[in-house]
Amino acid sequence: MSEDRSLPDPGEIVVCTVRELTSHGIYVNLDQYDGTNGFLHVSEISTGWVRNIDRVAKVSQKLILKVIRLNRARREIDLSLRQVTNEERRQKVIEWKREERALTIIDAVSKKMGIDDAHVKELRHKLEGEFGTLYAALETAARKGAEGLSGAGLSEEEAEAVAGIAGEKIVPPRYEIGALVEVSSRSPEGIEQVKKTLLAAASAPSAEVHITYAGAPHYRVRITADDYKQAEKAMDVVLDKIKGEVGKHDAFSFKREISRKYGGSS
Numbered sequence: 001m002s003e004d005r006s007l008p009d010p011g012e013i014v015v016c017t018v019r020e021l022t023s024h025g026i027y028v029n030l031d032q033y034d035g036t037n038g039f040l041h042v043s044e045i046s047t048g049w050v051r052n053i054d055r056v057a058k059v060s061q062k063l064i065l066k067v068i069r070l071n072r073a074r075r076e077i078d079l080s081l082r083q084v085t086n087e088e089r090r091q092k093v094i095e096w097k098r099e100e101r102a103l104t105i106i107d108a109v110s111k112k113m114g115i116d117d118a119h120v121k122e123l124r125h126k127l128e129g130e131f132g133t134l135y136a137a138l139e140t141a142a143r144k145g146a147e148g149l150s151g152a153g154l155s156e157e158e159a160e161a162v163a164g165i166a167g168e169k170i171v172p173p174r175y176e177i178g179a180l181v182e183v184s185s186r187s188p189e190g191i192e193q194v195k196k197t198l199l200a201a202a203s204a205p206s207a208e209v210h211i212t213y214a215g216a217p218h219y220r221v222r223i224t225a226d227d228y229k230q231a232e233k234a235m236d237v238v239l240d241k242i243k244g245e246v247g248k249h250d251a252f253s254f255k256r257e258i259s260r261k262y263g264g265s266s
Contacts, residue, residue, distance in 0.1 A: 007075065008033060008067045013084060013092045016040075018061045021053050028063060028079065032099070038077035040065060045081050056081075064089045098135040101169070105138055108165050113157070126152045127162075138162065142170040143226065175228045177235055178257035183242060184217035185250045193250075201241040207234035217251070228259070 008014050008030065016028035016038060025042045029035040040063070042050050050056060057063060066088070069078035110120045127137035130152040140148040145167070146159035154162065185193040198219060202209045207225040214220045221238055225231035239254060246252045 006033065007036065007070065007072060008077070010067050010070050012067045013088050014038075014065055014067060014079070015092065015096045016063045016065050016079065018057045018059050018063060021057065021059065023053070026053060026057055026063075028065070030077070031062075032096075036075065036077065038065070038067075038079045040079045040081060044068065044079065044083070047082055064092050099133075102134040102138050105162075105165055105169050106134065108169075109158075109161050112165065113161050123154070123158060123162075126154060138166040139170055139172055141166040143172040172226065173261055174224055174226065175231045175259065175261050176222060176224045177228075177231045177259040178223070179221045179235060179239065179254045180214065180257060181211075181219045181221055181239070181242060181252075181254045182217050183219060183246060183250070183252055185246070187250075197242055197245040200245055201238045207231060209234065209238055220257075221254075228261070231259070 014033070015031045017031055017035075018026055019029050019037070020027040023042075026040040026045070028038050028040060030038050042053065045053070045056055063081060064084055065079040065081055066083045067077060068080045068083065070076070106120060106124060109123070113119075115123075124134055127149070128134055130149075131137035131140060137149065137152065141159075141163040146156070146163040149159045149162060152159075183194050183197060185191075187193055194217070198211050201221075202211050207223050207230060210222040210224075212220045212222075221235070223231045223235045223238065225234055243252050
């Protein structure tokens with residue numbers, strides 16, 4: 001990435017607002033770069049022939065485009081619509097919505113604390129430096145409170161204000177994955193052995209583990225965590241514990257079930 005963030009980098013996906021329609025293309029403003037001008041040539045709108053540009057877009061409409069050429073000296077930006085994949089478009093819309101929400105929250109923080117623009121800029125710089133994006137910082141604050149911002153170098157008052165408003169505006173995502181486990185024992189104390197095995201497995205770091213009876217010899221394992229990788233890691237730990245506890249004459253198998261995400265924003 002370039003150090004000059006007043007302009008985007010080639011290949012970057014950007015959110016734009018249509019400014020003017022012409023017979024040879026569309027002039028736009030790049031929303032995330034202070035309205036910097038860009039141009040979408042008619043040849044980059046679609047793989048096919050475009051007869052009427054006004055059927056593609058309207059003035060003030062939002063477009064998700066890709067930067068294909070950039071002249072930094074002249075501040076000229078050429079853009080493409082046809083080179084943007086559906087997945088790139090989806091991810092950029094999510095990112096843009098989150099950024100807009102984050103800026104609204106920071107604005108609320110500035111009003112609550114009565115701080116000026118320079119102070120707000122410094123606050124954003126600290127949060128983005130520690131967490132990568134402003135939204136990631138606010139999502140952490142919503143989940144963990146002011147303590148979650150301890151590494152960003154904020155004052156206690158700043159951290160409390162950010163966490164308080166983020167907690168009201170953001171519902172952090174949670175991920176749930178499941179598995180249907182079959183555990184049976186041939187020992188005289190088989191039922192107790194199975195219970196002991198499941199109790200030993202019902203603990204995992206940074207995740208909630210729920211094991212429920214689903215009709216002998218089946219048990220349902222549900223793992224809930226703050227992110228998907230964390231949930232998967234916890235599930236691996238639980239299944240390994242169960243497998244490690246069963247005897248050589250006992251039966252153990254499992255079948256993964258559908259995972260889901262709830263909470264969060266898109």
